[in-house]
Amino acid sequence: xxxxxxxxxxxxSDSPSKSQLRPSVSVRKGAWTHSEDExxxxxxxxxxxxxxxxxxxxxxxxxxxxxxxxxxxxxxNPHIKRGTFDEDENDLILRLHKLLGNRWSLIAxxxxxxxxxxxxxxxxxxxxxxxxxxxKNDGDRGRVTAPIRPQPRTIPARMQKTGHVERPHRExxxxxxxxxxxxxxxxxxxxxxxxCNTEKMEQQREADSSFFDEGFPxxxxxxxxxxxxxxxxxxxxxxxx
DNA sequence: AACGGTAGCAACCGCCAAGTT
DNA sequence: CAACTTGGCGGTTGCTACCGT
Numbered sequence: 001x002x003x004x005x006x007x008x009x010x011x012x013s014d015s016p017s018k019s020q021l022r023p024s025v026s027v028r029k030g031a032w033t034h035s036e037d038e039x040x041x042x043x044x045x046x047x048x049x050x051x052x053x054x055x056x057x058x059x060x061x062x063x064x065x066x067x068x069x070x071x072x073x074x075x076x077n078p079h080i081k082r083g084t085f086d087e088d089e090n091d092l093i094l095r096l097h098k099l100l101g102n103r104w105s106l107i108a109x110x111x112x113x114x115x116x117x118x119x120x121x122x123x124x125x126x127x128x129x130x131x132x133x134x135x136k137n138d139g140d141r142g143r144v145t146a147p148i149r150p151q152p153r154t155i156p157a158r159m160q161k162t163g164h165v166e167r168p169h170r171e172x173x174x175x176x177x178x179x180x181x182x183x184x185x186x187x188x189x190x191x192x193x194x195x196c197n198t199e200k201m202e203q204q205r206e207a208d209s210s211f212f213d214e215g216f217p218x219x220x221x222x223x224x225x226x227x228x229x230x231x232x233x234x235x236x237x238x239x240x241x
Numbered sequence: 242a243a244c245g246g247t248a249g250c251a252a253c254c255g256c257c258a259a260g261t262t
Numbered sequence: 263c264a265a266c267t268t269g270g271c272g273g274t275t276g277c278t279a280c281c282g283t
Binding site: 029030031032066067070071074075117118121122124125126 | 248249250251252253254
């Protein structure tokens with residue numbers, strides 16, 4: 001690591017998001033000190049990360065919640081994998097980026113121990129250049145496909161009412177959903193490290209099952225086909241095919 | 242040794258969606 | 263139902279180490 005924790009100075013007032021506005025409260029910014037790390041680590045070991053807004057207070061840190069979360073997620077979390085990215089990881093990042101674009105958190109979700117910030121930094125400093133040079137070398141521009149972005153679609157009113165499209169927090173929209181997109185379903189299919197527990201997968205299977213058991217009208221045909229393509233694509237990606 | 246350019250990475254910023262009051 | 267809070271994300275910045283001249 002080239003950046004030492006003490007490298008960055010700064011004790012200026014925070015520039016909080018709208019939600020963080022507090023009168024006459026200034027929080028420390030810049031690099032984290034070893035003692036701050038220890039305070040945060042012990043706090044999270046003791047209380048967990050249930051409410052980041054309480055972490056600064058519980059830890060006795062003069063930091064904003066975002067800063068605490070970021071420090072934990074990107075640095076202090078013991079599950080973070082350090083060191084260089086190996087070839088398999090690079091390959092997977094390249095393929096997932098081709099598929100998803102800059103959805104770093106989704107990509108990182110397929111790389112155990114890697115954070116979205118790690119992947120993003122790695123991409124910006126290594127892989128993007130590699131990709132560009134690769135394009136220039138083989139002249140294979142035509143095969144660089146645009147990442148798949150959300151495509152709006154309309155859920156039939158009948159299905160909105162029956163509420164078959166249900167997902168857990170941030171995975172399945174409530175029954176009142178008007179629009180969903182292939183990418184969000186893709187997120188369900190891909191999941192991430194945290195969401196890969198069997199309970200959530202089972203919930204997802206049930207949701208998908210009831211969704212399709214109900215049948216879908218003809219105007220849903222393209223969506224179904226799209227999902228199948230996604231699933232095939234992901235299957236190929238994960239098996240290296 | 243001094244300097245400038247670049248690489249690598251931690252941290253910040255602004256925004257958004259979902260949840261809560 | 264509007265306003266507010268919270269967690270999370272992607273984009274960007276800024277700093278140090280490294281390297282070539």
